[in-house]
Amino acid sequence: MAKRVTKGFASKTQKALRDSKKHCAVCGEPIELVKHIFTQKDSNTDTIRFKEKMVGVCNCNRNEIYK
Numbered sequence: 001m002a003k004r005v006t007k008g009f010a011s012k013t014q015k016a017l018r019d020s021k022k023h024c025a026v027c028g029e030p031i032e033l034v035k036h037i038f039t040q041k042d043s044n045t046d047t048i049r050f051k052e053k054m055v056g057v058c059n060c061n062r063n064e065i066y067k
């Protein structure tokens, strides 16, 4: 739905931000999106590549991500 927003844009943005926060069903913590950078060896060229992906971090997997 493409609606032109003029008034109340800030509050709508606030709401969007709040709504995007997901809570883990297991530990109940808000899931934090972090950019996780890891290395991956390319077996064809024998070089190490840096890859990054966005991962959701909560109490359940924090120890695995931040080691």
Ligand SMILES: [Zn+2]
Pocket (backbone or CB within 6 Å): 024, 025, 026, 027, 028, 029, 058, 059, 060, 061
């Ligand atoms: Zn969790």
